[in-house]
Amino acid sequence: xxxxxxxxxxxxxxxxxxxxxxxxxxxxxxxxxxxxxxxxxxxxxxxxxxxxxxxxxxxxxxxxxxxxxxxxxxxxxxxxxxxxxxxxxxxxxxxxxxxxxxxxxxxxxxxxxxxxxxxxxxxxxxxxxxxxxxxxxxxxxxxxxxxxxxxxxxxxxxxxxxxxxxxxxxxxxxxxxxxxxxxxxxxxxxxxxxxxxxxxxxxxxxxxxxxxxxxxxxxxxxxxxxxxxxxxx
Amino acid sequence: xxxxxxxxxxxxxxxxxxxxxxxxxxxxxxxxxxxxxxxxxxxxxxxxxxxxxxxxxxxxxxxxxxxxxxxxxxxxxxxxxxxxxxxxxxxxxxxxxxxxxxxxxxxxxxxxxxxxxxxxxxxxxxxxxxxxxxxxxxxxxxxxxxxxxxxxxxxxxxxxxxxxxxxxxxxxxxxxxxxxxxxxxxxxxxxxxxxxxxxxxxxxxxxxxxxxxxxxxxxxxxxxxxxxxxxxxxxxxxxxxxxxxxxxx
Numbered sequence: 001x002x003x004x005x006x007x008x009x010x011x012x013x014x015x016x017x018x019x020x021x022x023x024x025x026x027x028x029x030x031x032x033x034x035x036x037x038x039x040x041x042x043x044x045x046x047x048x049x050x051x052x053x054x055x056x057x058x059x060x061x062x063x064x065x066x067x068x069x070x071x072x073x074x075x076x077x078x079x080x081x082x083x084x085x086x087x088x089x090x091x092x093x094x095x096x097x098x099x100x101x102x103x104x105x106x107x108x109x110x111x112x113x114x115x116x117x118x119x120x121x122x123x124x125x126x127x128x129x130x131x132x133x134x135x136x137x138x139x140x141x142x143x144x145x146x147x148x149x150x151x152x153x154x155x156x157x158x159x160x161x162x163x164x165x166x167x168x169x170x171x172x173x174x175x176x177x178x179x180x181x182x183x184x185x186x187x188x189x190x191x192x193x194x195x196x197x198x199x200x201x202x203x204x205x206x207x208x209x210x211x212x213x214x215x216x217x218x219x220x221x222x223x224x225x226x227x228x229x230x231x232x233x
Numbered sequence: 234x235x236x237x238x239x240x241x242x243x244x245x246x247x248x249x250x251x252x253x254x255x256x257x258x259x260x261x262x263x264x265x266x267x268x269x270x271x272x273x274x275x276x277x278x279x280x281x282x283x284x285x286x287x288x289x290x291x292x293x294x295x296x297x298x299x300x301x302x303x304x305x306x307x308x309x310x311x312x313x314x315x316x317x318x319x320x321x322x323x324x325x326x327x328x329x330x331x332x333x334x335x336x337x338x339x340x341x342x343x344x345x346x347x348x349x350x351x352x353x354x355x356x357x358x359x360x361x362x363x364x365x366x367x368x369x370x371x372x373x374x375x376x377x378x379x380x381x382x383x384x385x386x387x388x389x390x391x392x393x394x395x396x397x398x399x400x401x402x403x404x405x406x407x408x409x410x411x412x413x414x415x416x417x418x419x420x421x422x423x424x425x426x427x428x429x430x431x432x433x434x435x436x437x438x439x440x441x442x443x444x445x446x447x448x449x450x451x452x453x454x455x456x457x458x459x460x461x462x463x464x465x466x467x468x469x470x471x472x473x474x475x476x477x478x479x480x481x482x
Contacts, residue, residue, distance in 0.1 A: 165383070175371075182364075
């Protein structure tokens with residue numbers, strides 16, 4: 001009994017250390033956290049300027065534009081996920097740690113999401129309003145992002161873990177990950193579209209919930225396996 | 234059940250020699266069936282009552298689409314074998330098959346576009362099947378890109394095996410997401426459970442083409458695997474002997 005207690009405490013304290021360390025290192029490189037957000041805003045601004053500033057077109061395209069921009073901004077932030085840990089050797093320590101890597105990478109991915117996905121979600125109603133999306137659909141858009149961006153961070157984590165040993169993994173990560181995120185994009189924008197069409201959105205949200213559940217349970221296995229491979233090099 | 238054949242797959246040398254023996258069979262039977270199927274399908278099969286002669290591209294379109302998908306499934310099986318039993322040959326198969334699969338996917342998309350123009354009136358629609366195949370093409374590109382980016386062969390083999398498996402998990406999700414999203418493509422021509430909706434004069438040459446394409450795929454995969462084996466095993470004695478004999482000739 002005492003041994004079991006000990007190991008449980010060990011797990012929690014390891015997760016606590018990881019949590020504290022991630023937030024501290026993020027706080028000390030604040031500018032890097034702001035970059036994906038600025039990128040997100042600029043990409044969205046490009047569309048009214050580049051395609052058409054007409055409210056009719058924009059209100060139809062708003063959900064898709066916000067979603068695509070959020071997807072690209074997350075991709076941009078992904079190579080940060082494991083890169084610095086790999087460079088300073090702390091990733092090896094995490095892999096060697098007696099506690100399950102599965103939970104550690106889950107925590108790391110969720111922190112990554114809370115530092116990139118969450119701010120994007122907070123910004124999205126303002127940008128969607130600038131794109132003339134009606135106010136009643138804003139909560140739906142935010143909820144799809146809330147359920148979808150963690151999936152993108154988790155799937156993206158697989159790509160980041162596979163390419164962490166490469167000097168310039170950035171564009172390769174997008175090449176590996178973007179095809180896998182297409183279902184999230186389809187259902188994310190589809191939900192908002194049904195809401196605009198006045199249809200029920202419950203079914204769409206159930207499917208997004210399914211994808212979130214699958215990503216939360218399965219992708220940490222793949223991330224952990226990929227990290228072990230990358231570190232063993 | 235006797236598992237010796239499986240253990241033998243652990244030896245690249247044994248596989249190289251067996252591939253040498255099997256290769257001409259697959260190659261010539263494949264080429265023969267493809268020629269017969271093409272002539273039969275393009276010249277002797279009856280015209281479609283709605284689409285006229287334009288339907289004949291089915292004899293190239295369907296076999297390449299079938300191969301594009303089953304090539305990915307074979308790669309997935311190889312990925313499991315490569316991760317579980319660390320068999321070098323399984324990874325060599327993934328490395329050899331990914332470009333072939335990408336080529337078949339491209340061929341299926343291209344012939345589909347050519348077929349779409351006269352029948353749907355457009356080269357491309359954002360239809361479920363088409364989009365899913367496009368995503369499959371990107372998955373192949375991802376595997377190829379990851380393999381070429383990682384220089385350490387051992388690292389590349391395990392990383393790409395994981396990527397292939399992640400893609401497999403995603404394939405049904407992609408398939409159904411795009412299917413519910415938008416669809417125009419007709420349902421599958423061949424299913425295992427039902428009789429084809431076409432008359433036998435039409436589907437017989439198609440069957441010949443599909444089987445021929447499988448033989449052709451096997452032959453090309455064996456050729457590429459042989460090269461891969463020679464490249465990776467270049468430091469072993471038997472490869473050096475083969476190469477030096479080849480140079481003498």
